[in-house]
Amino acid sequence: MAEPFLIGEAxxxxxxxxxxxxxxxxxxxxxxIAVIVGPNGAGKSTAMKAVFGMLNLRQGAVRLGGEDITxxxxxxxxxxxxxxxxxxxxxxxxxxxEENLEMGxxxxxxxxxxxxxxxxxxxxxxxxxxxxxPAGQLSGGQRQQVAxxxxxxxxxxxxxxxxxxxxxxxxxxxxxxxxxIEIARTGISILMVEQNARQALEIADKGYVLVQxxxxxxxxxxxxxxxxxxxxxxxxx
Amino acid sequence: xxxxxxxxAFANFILxxxxxxxxxxxxxxxxxxxxxxxxxxxxxxxxDTMAFGTAFVIMFTWWFQSMGISFGPxxxxxxxxxxxxxxxxxFVLGTDRVVYRFYRQxxxxxxxxxxxxxxxxxxxxxxxxxxxxxxERNFADGERMLLNPQDWKAWTGLAEPLAIKTTAVxxxxxxxxxxxxxxxFLQKTRTGKSMRAYSDNEDLALLSGINPDxxxxxxxxxxxxxxxxxxxxxxxxxxxxxxxxxxxxMPIFAAAIVGGxxxxxxAIVGGFVIAFSELIITxxxxxxxxxxxxxxxxxxxxxxxxxxxxxxxxxxxxxxxxLLFKPTGIYGAx
Numbered sequence: 386m387a388e389p390f391l392i393g394e395a396x397x398x399x400x401x402x403x404x405x406x407x408x409x410x411x412x413x414x415x416x417x418i419a420v421i422v423g424p425n426g427a428g429k430s431t432a433m434k435a436v437f438g439m440l441n442l443r444q445g446a447v448r449l450g451g452e453d454i455t456x457x458x459x460x461x462x463x464x465x466x467x468x469x470x471x472x473x474x475x476x477x478x479x480x481x482x483e484e485n486l487e488m489g490x491x492x493x494x495x496x497x498x499x500x501x502x503x504x505x506x507x508x509x510x511x512x513x514x515x516x517x518x519p520a521g522q523l524s525g526g527q528r529q530q531v532a533x534x535x536x537x538x539x540x541x542x543x544x545x546x547x548x549x550x551x552x553x554x555x556x557x558x559x560x561x562x563x564x565x566i567e568i569a570r571t572g573i574s575i576l577m578v579e580q581n582a583r584q585a586l587e588i589a590d591k592g593y594v595l596v597q598x599x600x601x602x603x604x605x606x607x608x609x610x611x612x613x614x615x616x617x618x619x620x621x622x
Numbered sequence: 623x624x625x626x627x628x629x630x631a632f633a634n635f636i637l638x639x640x641x642x643x644x645x646x647x648x649x650x651x652x653x654x655x656x657x658x659x660x661x662x663x664x665x666x667x668x669x670d671t672m673a674f675g676t677a678f679v680i681m682f683t684w685w686f687q688s689m690g691i692s693f694g695p696x697x698x699x700x701x702x703x704x705x706x707x708x709x710x711x712x713f714v715l716g717t718d719r720v721v722y723r724f725y726r727q728x729x730x731x732x733x734x735x736x737x738x739x740x741x742x743x744x745x746x747x748x749x750x751x752x753x754x755x756x757x758e759r760n761f762a763d764g765e766r767m768l769l770n771p772q773d774w775k776a777w778t779g780l781a782e783p784l785a786i787k788t789t790a791v792x793x794x795x796x797x798x799x800x801x802x803x804x805x806x807f808l809q810k811t812r813t814g815k816s817m818r819a820y821s822d823n824e825d826l827a828l829l830s831g832i833n834p835d836x837x838x839x840x841x842x843x844x845x846x847x848x849x850x851x852x853x854x855x856x857x858x859x860x861x862x863x864x865x866x867x868x869x870x871x872m873p874i875f876a877a878a879i880v881g882g883x884x885x886x887x888x889a890i891v892g893g894f895v896i897a898f899s900e901l902i903i904t905x906x907x908x909x910x911x912x913x914x915x916x917x918x919x920x921x922x923x924x925x926x927x928x929x930x931x932x933x934x935x936x937x938x939x940x941x942x943x944x945l946l947f948k949p950t951g952i953y954g955a956x
Binding site: 459460463464469471474475476477478479480484487489491492539 | 812823825828830832
């Protein structure tokens, strides 16, 4: 089997001297959606941050398109084509929606930035309407759209989302998931951490159930949803 | 007629000086607020940066005067201003390189940077004393009055004179131009937007590929320019003296905090709030009152709430009131 497009392989490490991840492996194929789920404190976000280079790995490697990027800083990974949407403080609240998107395209110097912005506006029409409003005045769901839009402006090959639906209503959550599927269809790989495990696994090509920083179950989203043990332990029956 | 005389006296003693002084404070507070927004500490060296910049503007002015260069009716100092800004910006960037950068890399807490800036303040203060001395320096030249009190009386036939100094109008015009330029830069240019983004959310700015070193350097250059302009305008309008500039730190910080630290618009509003509060409280209102009230009502008092010697107390009082009741200031969010 060919290697996945992005893989964090056998990652071991943590923020300080104590390891949070124990030989944890996360991977995503081109144009697919991979979801990391698990109980609180399982190291879901930590696993994703490790893939993005926000903590030091003692063991393991991260490869993007076959290239070893383990030693690169998060900023350098952005330039390699990784987009990251943090869970909180993921927008510039005092700046307008349009300025947020412009800042997303800061590293680009080509002249197709306006075109990418149009694509983002097509994906999230409400942002076009509110383009001149400060992003901090928007609702929770709209803020998440700005955050995802900002990350898309770098034209990433992989989009990483840390709990994109935290604190938004179920209707907005479905809406966001639909948009995420649309993004994946354009060929961008999605790696996502989610609290709403059931809904997230429904749209996932690949699911990772983490417990205490290790892989517990890894399968397609459908298979995990069908697995009685996963259902009983992690999806509430 | 009496009301017109009262209005003239009001304009003469409060409105015109207040607009000029408010413009100067606004420029000073803008520098403080920019450094706070981007570098996240209160720069106590700002008053002495103003003195440093002004000292160089004065020396360039003297040099220009000795060569016979003048700016017609306007002060020669305006021609010297760009040179003073260049020297100050270079000095401030050098200071950042040898002092502040070290603490930034250590990720030092803001309070440590405040103390570091106090050290920088003493060094700059000493340098200015060596360069230009501690005595008062007048460097205003050109036309002294834009509106002569005698002319005003002749034109209007009012008993009350109105004098408008050239330097007052220069202060207001230069401040308006500087602020317009600064806001255009912050709102419309890529670098300006990246500065606001960095100030708003440092982590996300780094994730977006914004170069923090460039943002910091641009901020210092802007702060140096604002400090030099502010200091020069104040020096032209009043006079230059190192101890006075050190004391200006108080109203400038009060202005920045009243407006909300980190908010450029707040700095401007705060500047005028402090300037007018100082003037309204320390002015003698007797003259204005004498046109509006019958003589028998007035009595002997000057109707001055506080002697001008205590004008710093006004900014201090406003500062404490704001910190007690609305610590984030008028426009502040954080």
